[in-house]
Amino acid sequence: MEAGDRLRELLAVLFDDHRELQSFLALEGMRVSTRPGGKGSSFAAEVSMELRRRGLVDERLFAALTRRFPDRADDIADVARSFLGGSAVDTPAVRELPPEYADFTAKLNAALSDTAVPTDEEIALDDDHLPWTTAAAVLGRFLPAKLRPLRPTRTSAVGMLAEFSHTAIDGCWILLDEVRTQCLRLLWETGTLQDALAVNADLPDAERDKVRELLAGTRPNLAGLGTAELEEYAVVTGWLEVAGVLDETVGTEVDATLERRALLDPLRALVGTHFHGREPELAVFDSFVHGVADPMLLCLRGPGGVGKSSLLGKVLLGLEQAAGEYAAVPFAYLDFDRARNDPRDPIGLLRQIARQLRLLHATTEEARALAATESVYWGSDLEKASAILDIDFDRQGNLAAMVGVLADRLHKLMDTHGPAGYRTPLVLFLDTYEEVQLKGPGAVRDLERLIGHLLAALPDMRVIVSGRGDPTVFTGFENLVLTLGELEPPAADAVLADLGVADLALRTTIVAKFGGHPLTLRLAAEALERTGTAVFDDVAARGDALAGIAIEQVQGMLYGRILSHIADPEVRRIAYPGLAVRRITVDVLREVLADPCDLDPDHAELIFDKLRFEVSLFELDGPDTLRHRQDVRTLMLRSMMDEPALAAVVARVHRRAIDYYQARPGTEDRAEEVYHRLMVGEDPRYLDRVWDPALRPLLAPALGEPLPPRAWTWLSRRLGFGETDDRAEWDQRDWEADAEGRAMSWLASGDPASALAVLAERTERLPDTKLHLVEVRARLAAKDVEGAAAALERGMAAAAESDDRDTQVALAEQAVVVRGLRGDGAGVVSAAEWAVRGCDLLGDQTRGVDVLTDAVGILGGLDDAGEGLRGELASRFTHLSRSDLLDNVDLVRRVLHTAGPSDDTVLHHAAVQVGDQTEAEDGVFQHDPFAVARLLREISPEGAPALADLAAEVGLSGRGWKTEDLASSVVRAGRTGKAVAVGLDWARDAGQARRMVVDTLVRPVAGHDGRSKS
DSSP: OOHHHHHHHHHHHHOSSHHHHHHHHHHTTOOOOOOOOSOHHHHHHHHHHHHHHTTOOSHHHHHHHHHHOGGGHHHHHHHHHHHHSSOSSOOOOOOOOOGGGHHHHHHHHHHHHHTOOOOHHHHHTSTTTHHHHHHHHTOSSBOTTTOOOSSOOSSOHHHHHGGGEEEOTTSOEEEOHHHHHHHHHHHHHHTOHHHHHHHTTTSOOHHHHHHHHHHTTOOOOGGGSOHHHHHHHHHHHHHHHHTTSSOHHHHHHHHHHHHHHHHHHHHHHHHTTOOOOOHHHHHHHHHHHTTOSSOSEEEEEOOTTSSHHHHHHHHHHHHHHHHHHSSOOOEEEEETTSTTOOTTOHHHHHHHHHHHHHHHTTTSTHHHHHHHHHHHHHTOOHHHHHHHHTOOGGGOOSHHHHHHHHHHHHHHHHHHHSOTTOOOOOEEEEEOTHHHHHTOHHHHHHHHHHHHHHHHHOTTOEEEEEESSOOTTOOSSOEEEEEOOOOOHHHHHHHHHHTTOOOHHHHHHHHHHHOSOHHHHHHHHHHHHHHOTHHHHHHHHHHHHSTTOOHHHHHHHHHHHHHTTOSOHHHHHHHTTGGGSSEEOHHHIIIIITTTTTOOGGGHHHHHHHHTTOTTTEEEOSTTOEEEOHHHHHHHHHHHHTOHHHHHHHHHHHHHHHHHHHTOOSHHHHHHHHHHHHHTTOOHHHHTTTOOGGGHHHHGGGGGSOOOHHHHHHHHHHHTOSOOTTGGGSOHHHHHHHHHHHHHHHHHTTOHHHHHHHHTTOOOOOTTOSHHHHHHHHHHHTTOHHHHHHHHHHHHHHHHHHTOHHHHHHHHHHHHHHHHHTTOHHHHHHHHHHHHHHHHHHTOHHHHHHHHHHHHHHHHHTTOOOHHHHHHHHHHHHTSOHHHHHHTHHHHHHHHHHHGGGOHHHHHHHHHHHTTOTTSTTOSBOOOHHHHHHHHHTBOGGGHHHHHHHHHHTTOOSSOOOHHHHHHHHHHTTOHHHHHHHHHHTBSSHHHHHHHHHHHTBOOOOOOOSSOOO
16 A cells, blocks of 8 residues: 555544644644645545655654654654655564675666656656656646647657546546646746746636736735635645645735635625625624724624625625735634534634634734644644643643633734724624524523633633524623614615616615515515516505505515525425425425325436425425525415415415425424424424424524414424523423423533523423423432432332323333432443333334343443343444434444443444444444454454455455555445454454444544433
């Protein structure tokens, strides 16, 4: 195996997150222009290639990797030897030749040297190839028939360049990077680079033009360029840096701009070219951002579609543009609609802020200090980060201290690079704040706490919060609230003009009839483009007939006219009235929509494939699921309700959806069942039996839809958005549902005292209450074992009285934990047996395995072998099907970590059934050829035939392969599970092999699922 492949594998294994690899390289001052574009392993491959091109694969790189990952020192040293000398595997010592053969040996070596085969780069620079390779080196792509050589030659472009080029999709040729680098270096050193730029000057080539600009000293305003042009600059600066023609400054700035662009491009698309108006709001933002306004927090609020994100994007893009023109205003943008921005993970949020600031100041000396700050938040390279930041990390650990690390860098940054007279050290944008609120009061408090620490350390900092709800929940700070409404008529007119509505009279009519809501204007322009002007007469007439018509109804009418012009009748019927369902699969088309929408159920798969291309109506929600766009549904549902002819069809869709989803077990299925029951106005008391806090994020969008009033009240209280001033007047069931959500939110934020305070608001409990279970969890989190035991007894009595089997099982699961903490091994066994019997009655086999895994782990901590439960766990686990295992991958990992060190059967079952899912991020085994190689080296000689079979299966023939080659091929082929099974079957030491698999190959457990664990 080539050394470069080994380095790629090493980087992919060491760095799970590409951002961590980027931070490491920045900390070490290793410049690479590669940016993440796909899977982590492909990013590692690109980084490996560029490190080699730039000559950065040296002792310093491997020393830095060893310092960061001391537990992988052997693997790092193995790869280092392949680059720096020595062998990755031990080889027998070669005997010294007798003196009489010395002269012969010297002559033989000289002869071999004379006949050495030249490298590709040497051939590309010989007299025949050089005129063509140097001419092509300055061009991004070329057609050989049109290319002229740098100097006259009798050879042809095709003959000289074919082996040194690859072909693009459009048929153009592209010179290989290694050859290009050598040619550019030669042209630069010989002073002929300008000649190469001139020889094909008549051929259009964007990259060649940018090389010319950069050599002339032109520095473009990068923030004002389109993404495609930035990508071209990134390519060119990469060429010139590696060839030694250009320093790293421009390329560093280009790459940083592109990475920030990836963050801001969604907002850039919203702003587009049709942003107009909002002058008063922009003035408020300007004075706020520049520290003129007194409040430290600005809260932007408004309903969906009113233009909050566009306004936020306008402000952010203004700051980005200014950063390319003069000293940058430090800013960071956190969108809580992105999973990586977790309000309960303040260190993760600080890491995001530090990364964005590093990219904003990538060409300054502070960039490395900000990279060190990132390392602090990753929890890695602390010794080196400590030296760079001059901080003693022994005193770090609390949130205030961690905020202080960032604040110190920002103060230094402003002192040396801040705009003249500017005093705001950071402008922090918090977008989609309703996602934080949806996580409950614990998440809100966690974010408030972080903001409080930041404002204490950076008193002139400014925070902008944007959300659909009321984001003025930040306590202890002065807030400036900005509520967004419609555009003023002149701005609305300008928006319509930019959207292609050229007729002034028509624009005036649209604004007068339908107002200045941005989404209405966009829909009006689309309707005009597709249907002509008649649509407005129709909608306006209906608006005149319905005094006080709601804006959503106007928008729905306009969108309805757009939908009516979809050519395919099946797609049109799915879009309207089929949008009564939120999620679409082939089964939903067949079982739910076919009959009421008059579709042929046998055409379900064909129709689904058609819908994939209707991106204006649907968005992908998984490999086999489409979701109606929420803004479309919000607009259309109300207008559908106003059309009597459709009401009966919509009602049939809802009923069929209820029948379909209630027979299915998943959380998403439960959410859809609840949604459709709410939409038809069912008594919410039925829904209390199936309510679970896990449904909250799935049902939150429904609050923006035309739910019946009682359903809206029921749902808003369970989502935590109901009016809380009158909570004391709520009936007991509403209060318990709300209390469960609030208490669980506090528990998720690590605050059991606040959770218990919620539960103490009332002492009464319903017969089928879930609050006893919540109390057990809260008291366990508070380390009140006796209080948890008492709550457990109350809960067991209530669950038995109400015959609530699911709650009985959940309480039995907690009984396992409580009795384990009391040191009662026999009690753990009896509670586990009780819980497993309940799981069997519920028909939930995987939950029974989960209970047994907890119990076996707890008994191990009590020095109780628990052989009976261990054998039961192995038996039940090995009877789970492959689909059960794939649906519960984290449970598989837990079983292997718990029982694997002592039981071959669980490891073997997982390896055979799901072990080859290694490529997936949620697979059971690590994508780690180094660990696989260590396992395979422990196979006994009797296992040689099995190893040979494995090698043949992954494409290695003969006997010349090495173990590390086999391991790499196994992982690339996705056959890690097979390798684990072979390693276990033929191990010299079975116990050592099991421990090796569990310790080095089984992925870590993903984390808590909300239940207490040992």
